[in-house]
Amino acid sequence: MGKYSSFQKRCFLSILCSMTLLMQTGCWSKGEIEDLSISVGLGLDQGNETSLEKKFDKLGAGYKKKDLITYTLQIVDKQSESKSGDVKSDSGAKPYLNVSETGDSLFELLREFSTRMERPVIGHHLKVIIINEQLSRKMSMNNLLDFNLRDNDIRPNCLVFMSSGLTKKALEAKGNSVIPSFRIFGMVGNTYRTFKILPPMSLIKVEAKMNAKASYMLQNILAVDGEVKFSGAAVIKGATQKFVGRLNEEELLGVSWIIGKGKGGVVKAYDEKTKQIVAYEIKSMKSKIHSQLKGDQISFNVQIESDGRLSEEWVNQGQTMDAGFIKSVEEAAEKEVKRTIKLGLNKIQKEYKTDVAGFGKRFSIEHPKQWKKVKDDWDELFSEADIRYDVKLKITEMGAKDGH
């Protein structure tokens, strides 16, 4: 470089630096926001061509594919021609648009969208992915979610749900003011009110479970007439990552007690003597699983503790209550909890033979050497393990009602 002056060298260096900066990768894709379709929900069903697709096929549309999956994409629609101008005048139109396509590769299907709609879809705002349980029974989560995990648009905090019916139905709403995906996304926030709602399973958590080949539960959604309800949970088996069965609401409660992560909820029991309603509201919930190893025999001991308040009782009819009554309410509630635990355990242990409550994790912590030997057929061993459980509920307050 001897023949160049220091000024030339500096110019060369600064140009080099700025060029390198410009070569960096980044989000270069330019597209004005109003020219994009924001997808907020994705539903995956078993392959079943819509009537529209059948008509297209008749006209000669189509390509080489297997009709395995029908996806329904929910798009927030603010841009339709009828909606330009005053926002208030379009209360007759739905604020969203559901588009369905049938085929096999999810990625290809999503790109097919471009052949039908003017605005390309972006996945940044995808909030919920709902999977039909029949589809999940046949295909593993690895395949179903692969595209969603790879796509760098889709956020890993997008939530995954199961639907026992058609997901298309779950992505519909009756009124014109509701965006169904937002409704489902918002309902997850109610976990502090009831532990019938599972803690949200985001895409990233599902991925972790998938990679660990662990079993897990996904919130189940029921949909009827444009209304939805969170009911029970779908159980995914770790080894296959496929749906094995569903827990109903009571069974889910039982499993939730064992997991002990609930933030609030109700235990409704009947008073033993009067058969009247007593309701216990959970303030805190704690569970501890202990594993024991005797020879090859694995057993577990679950200790569940909870503080709560007496929120409703139909027994005393305004009379003062005594300590004995509190005791009896606690007992009644404990009995009720034990009943649900039994139901839940029976389902996951005996029927589905999947460990979704974290027994294996405790065992691996407490007996790491043994765990290495048994972890490959853990589900089988788990189904034979002896599980004892003990429930202690404590009423710490009686609410605001005067003197009682």
Add this chain to the structure above:
Amino acid sequence: MFYEQKNNHSDITIREFLIGKQGVKAAIIFTNCLADLVTIDQHILRALMSLREQDVPISESYLINQVLSVSYISLSDDMDVILPKILIGSTALIIDGLSNAILIKTANSHSRSIEEPISEALVRGPRTGFNETLSDNTALLRKHGENASLSLISMQVGARAKKGLIIAYIKDLADPALVEEVQRRVSKISIDNLPESGYVEQLIEDNFLSPFPQVQSTERPDRVIGALMEGRVAILLDGTPFALIVPVTFSMLLQSPEDYYERWLAGTLLRMLRFFAALIALLTPALYISFIAFHPGLIPTKLAISIIGARVGVPFSSLIEALIMEVAIEILREAGLRLPKPIGPAMGIVGGLIIGEAAVQAGIVSPILVIVVSVTAISSFAIPQYSAGITLRMLRFAAMFCSAAFGMYGVVLFFLLLLSHIVKLKSFGIPYASPAVPYSLSDWKDFFVRMPIFMMKKRPEMLQNTDSKRQKK
């Protein structure tokens, strides 16, 4: 000879008269209106003409020492000296038989009274501002307090129209090298005319390509005094109320004297607010463009949806849309400045409200953009220095183009480029970004945060003062 000059200078008056018993011919020559007639009549004419009964020796020394009761008197026989003096208000007395003309300073100063500075209003602080007369301005500096070390170096600038220029500094505070450098740069000015101190600023600044002002101009004597007491140097030019302060650093452009007059918590908060406002004024439209056109995923979902709803039907891309509104608001601001005072506010209403509202109604721009543009405009008004405000307004457009080309990455690149420029820039040898770069911890007491006054015991380190302690104890 003076009668010849009268052809060129019609405003010259020549008054001839006789002195003493001998009746020596004499004449005074002065310029109408520039010379003070009271002084001429009472101290020159009356004094000389009252000698008519006496037999006096007519000599320069006699007249100066015993007759003319005026402070400023000089002698000259050079026509090139006498004529310019007459033309700025002196009176020349020529007497038959004497070789020298007696020059008597009779200039009357029609100066504007001292008013509150218009361009730098304060809630709390002295209500005085400089005016257009150099002597008044230096007097304002002197009046600040008894201070024998306040030095004023007088210089003449302008080849054709000579003007007084004063370099002010505190003798035992300012770095002598700095004073010398200022003197050197000022003396190198060889332009024929300097209408305003902006000329001086542009002729002595370090980097003419930089968008940042490297000299601070101010109308406030208290700001000048504050700068002098930190060891800076001020330059005052005759004929303008704007004094120049050098060296300047970036943080000074976002400071106001009020930061020091208010209590330190309030001062600090206001100062941080101004830094924040500067960022908003610089980057908001650019961020708007990059969010809308490149990163829809970075907007919260509900906001994204409402932005879509608002932008449906807008026929332009976000850059064009933002440019339309930004240019419109710059035109409005410029027009508002130039308008006569009574029409100004009406203009703001017409421009801001009606055009903004109508542009949204007509679907030319989206309501979100109107918010962005107005927030930007208001933020840029929060910059206390007008010239720094202009800088940010200029750079805002550059940021918008960068963002339209490369999105958020472009904004980041632009900001990096700007930072590297600021770091490299110097004002009279002092790095523009100090005390951030080069780092000087003790100067941070008066940077983003204005620490309590009792804690600021030292003058800014970066100025290399000869006396660094501000508080002795």
